Amino acid sequence: MILTVALNAALDVTYHIDQPVTPHATHRVRAVTSAAGGKALNTARILHTLGESVLSTGLLGGTTGQQIAALIPDGLRHRFVSVAAESRRAIVVADPADATGFWEPGADVTAAEWSRFTDRYDGLTRVARLVVLSGSLPPGLPVDAYAQLVRIARRNRALTILDCDGPALHAALPEGPDVIKPNTAELAEAVPHLDSGNEAGVVEAAHALRHAGARTVVASRGPDGLIAVSGDGGWAAAPAAAIVGNPTGAGDACVAGLARGILHGQPWRHRLRDAVALSAAAVLAPIAGHVEVHDYLRLRGTVDVRDLAMSNQHVSDNTEEQ
């Protein structure tokens, strides 16, 4: 079973408007659509769509939290911990040209609520094979919140995929997350002295993050696909042609592909092919954080995966790799 953790789940609200967004004007919204969102819930929904056994946990608060829970698809199991403050809404205003976003900060979580969550999480990770930790931290949580969750998972012999950035990522690396999935911007922020714009720079940055504690680094590079560096080697995976569409949620689909491949013990080449195909399918899907299975299956055949040359020094690092 895969456990997904949404500490800062969101009610994704899309406002469809017919005029362009104009600062300091008033806009009549033609239609409103809502979905349960946040990165971990997007990943959970895609895993559920693919028939995987997935349980979603995290924090939900207030009326917005209830709205999020009500929008989780039927059959996708969840066991969230309630907090007193309101969960956040993420408003996307879709005008004829593009999208404008307004992100609320999220529920201000108390120390007691966090303690209640880690207790719940401790129990769940005893039965989960793999834990997906992704998304921002809500206000009130300590910067080492993900570090704590990686440590608990390791103690309970569950594998971890961590998708976060900034100080939360830095704090968690020493705990040895099994996979981290920075995008190019996050990689550049995490390893600022390296050039993450070209393949060699991405590989060097990945080595630096592995040296800091991550067992495998999967760097997502938008339309250029993925570069993965593990203890067994390195690979680049890319779609045959650039996919045009909405890239929101493509990273969450990538994480779903990695989680699935790890759960089923697939080799890295297979995991990366699936992750690229799911990302591309998410770009094609009209709703952020969703995929159509037929798109995924069709695109999977078009993904190119190749080995990267690794120096012996790098390959011998971090031999505890799962």
Next chain:
Amino acid sequence: MILTVALNAALDVTYHIDQPVTPHATHRVRAVTSAAGGKALNTARILHTLGESVLSTGLLGGTTGQQIAALIPDGLRHRFVSVAAESRRAIVVADPADATGFWEPGADVTAAEWSRFTDRYDGLTRVARLVVLSGSLPPGLPVDAYAQLVRIARRNRALTILDCDGPALHAALPEGPDVIKPNTAELAEAVPHLDSGNEAGVVEAAHALRHAGARTVVASRGPDGLIAVSGDGGWAAAPAAAIVGNPTGAGDACVAGLARGILHGQPWRHRLRDAVALSAAAVLAPIAGHVEVHDYLRLRGTVDVRDLAMSNQHVSDNTEEQ
């Protein structure tokens, strides 16, 4: 008792952001404030603040409807009818310079729900002395919804103040609302061949609307104050100096002043003085649709009210004036 009717009540959500609103960018919201909104609820809250006996009714739906109900101030009595669809949110993004608005369309009300509401309203107007009908109509309601409500109130001997615009106003005029309160833009739309930009034009437009059925027309002209034309005469009322602040909700404060004066049988000069002072106090208040009582009391002494010359023909119109 004053009955206020909010057919399209709103959850007013204000997003405070530190950067300017930029189309097609993503904005982090620093703070979120929420209030029960919509024109009729604003008027009800101000009447309650002033110690008047007020009962609020209307339509509320879904989770947003529950959130609105939870935000109605303690002690302000309400008896809303529930509808299945979601009540609307009105998002205001307040950046350092100004506000940008996004208005949801509102709950799609069914014929059965409207029938249940008119039954409830029929009972409430038997005990109300005055009914305030204000704001837009939600989707699904017939264009003559306010016309029906004016007719029911008249049958039950309750006076009516109607604050709406466009086709809903036009449809209601033949039912003889006791007071309508168009602003200059609404007046120009309702009587397009007249120049509503100057005092004589406003008076002519008011006569036209009285001829169409309204008993008294109170035209609100922003910083220029009010012009009222009734069967007894005409008056202009204005603050001593322009008030700088947030004009959102000033019209709802004006309606509260008129409602109060009518309830207590005050002469029109008194009603208009109160309405101008309450509008000015609403402009001063930091939160839309609120007033500070001390601002209102202070400003009341500064309002200038003068008689307008009326021709005999006009004064003799509509002698049923309450």
